[in-house]
Amino acid sequence: MKLKESGLDGSIHAALNTQSPYVSFDAKRSVWNSVDVHGNTEVRASENGTLEYKLDNNRQKWLEDTIPEDPCFQTVFKNVKKDEEDFRAAVTIYEQQAKTKYKVGVELSKTHSIDEVMTAIKAAIKTYDEKAEHGFCAPLRKAFRKIGNHQNTCQSWIQLAPTQSAYFSLVCGGVMLLLEAAGRLNEINNEIMEVLGDIPLLVDKSQRLLAACPSSTNMQKHCTELYVRVLHVLGSILQFYHQKLFPKAFKVITKQRNFQQGLEEKIALLRSSANAIEEERKVYTTERDADTNRVTRENNRMGKAAHERFQVMQGEFKAMKLLIETQTKALTHITGLLLAKPTALMAESSETIVAAHTNLPSTHEAARSKVRASHGVLLATRKQLLRHLGYQRHVTQADRDTNLSQIQTFTLSDQNRAVYIMQSPVLQSWLNVPESSVLLINGNMSHSSMHHTPISFVSAKLADALHQSSTPALMNLHFFCGEHDGWRENPDDGPAAVWNSLLAQLLLQYDQFNFEELEQMSQLETSDVAALGRAFERCLRKLPRGSLMFCIVDSVALYDDDRRDEAELLVARLIRLVRVSADRGFVFKVLLTAATRLDLDAVDSLDEESEVLHVPDRLNSGNGFSDLEWEVGVGQDITDL
Secondary structure (H helix, E strand, O other): OOOOOOOOEEEOOOOEEEEOEEEEOOOOEEEEEEOOOOOOOEEEEOOOOOOOOOOHHHHHHOOOOOEEEOOOOOHHHHHHHHHHHHHHHHHHHHHOOOOOOHOOOOOOOOOOOOHHHHHHHHHHHHOOOOOOOOOHHHHHHHHHHHHOOHHHHHHHHHHOOHHHOOHHHHHHHHHHHHHHHHHHOOOOHHHHHHHHHHHHHHHHHHHHHHHHOOOOOOHHHHHHHHHHHHHHHHHHHHHHHHHOHHHHHHHOOHHHHHHHHHHHHHHHHHHHHHHHHHHHHHHHHHHHHHHHHHHHHEEEHHHHHHHHHHHHHHHHHHHHHHHHHHHHHHHHHHHHHHOOEHHHHOOOHHHHHHHHOOOOOHHHHHHHHHHHHHOOOHHHHHHEEEEEEOOOEEEEEEEEHHHHHHHOOHHHHHHHHHHHHHHHHHHHHHHHOOOOOEEEOOOOOOOOOOOOOOOHHHHHHHHHHHHHHHOOOEEEEEEEEEOOHHHHHHHHOOHHHHHHHHHHHHHHHHHOOHHHHHHHHHOOOOOHHHHHHHHEEEHHHHHOOOEEEEEEOOOOHHHHOOOHHHHHHHHHHHHHHHHHHHHHEEEEEEEEEEEOOOHHHHHHOOOOOOOOOEOOOOOOOOHHHHHOOOOOOOOOOOOOO
């Protein structure tokens, strides 16, 4: 190789130009000085004359308790930005100042891949091995094999993360540049080739580990150190080739062995960073595996719990399905009883009626027997509460019988009106659907002074059908206002009487209220309509899921006069309980009737099509009860329906 006789004028290498404003040699201190090319880059010369890249501890410091929100490589790359600029500056100076025949021609601004590194190695082996002594390119071939064995891995990573490959591209470009420089100088140093073969693999591995360990701040710290030290090593190798270009000049500046020692130290630091990354990988993998095992166990536990919940939900669904089927069947049976001809049951004695009132499902009866055996105090309290509410069992049955017996006095017009109501699709829908619902029947009868009407007969017929039903958990509450219209003379016969009767009937049909609850009800003011309504709502909240309750309040329009406000409270509370009962798991069906028309504000919210049945003033001609085939066998037992 022909040396330049004019000295360090930059003709061989831009970094070796004593006339360059970017690089100067201080003869007194025997050091190289470098000026920032980009305005924020500083390349300092060490005491042995080599260019050094200082690691700013504050700039490179990682916060150990800070975990990035995502594995963004830019978080790491920005910490080596200055070192990248330093290396790019040195290469830029070289390319700008070198003569054409010494220019390497590798543009670091472009994207470079591991394939290009492989191509450069192949070209170097082919070109320079021919003119070198035997074995000259052995280190180069070793680097070729090392990179070649991992070429696909490196290349696949670059394809997966092209936006994060800028640093890797810079490294590949730097390796290519140094291989080209080594070839031009015929200086194939074994250790240099070894580290040049390692660098792309180390960088590639670190990037993949960063992606695999996004929450490891130690991994980020070690990778940052590795990236900086890679650039330091590349810069030192470049400086090593500077020395080879000007052996005499560098002999004055420093001894080659000192430079060699500095390069070896930087390579050792690079390898220590690589070892630290590997150790962190092992620790992270162990922790991740432990965490994976924990997550797996937690997922298994959650899966088992979810399966158990599913089994419970499946059981509940089956139970609910069975309950709905049972209730639907019961409602269909009740509908059949409603439409069936009257029976001799209307003539039952009051003693039989009392027994029927307490003829609840076997589960309730068993519970009642248990209560009587072990909780005599509760029974005594219940009896006292019934007396406090002014309830007499035989009165409820007598009211029902009275309204049933009026069938003997019905005219054909009355019969047609009763048949119209019982056959109405609105009534059939309200009765047959196993859901909480309310129905208001406006009779629109002109003879409004009559207290015993076909509408009341229908109410009594339904109450009797419910009484005959053996449906489990069925409760049948009813009150006939027409039988208690003397409230003007007797205040106990007003809207408050409705609540008192409904509460008493509920106590008789459901005996699971505890002593405190019974004691609380015994403190009620029996004339306070609002307080009685709240007490009734509290009782409904105690009912078990799946309960089925009918509440019939017949001729409630009779109270739509001087005590309209109390009637409003009564009707509004019943409608409200229908709305909220669905969320509490039981079916609450309310039937309100008026011989004429109920004009309370509380009924304005009812749906006119599905919740209100308006009976026409005048009905088309009909055959009365004959339309229900009641004309034959009156008195026949219908319990088989």
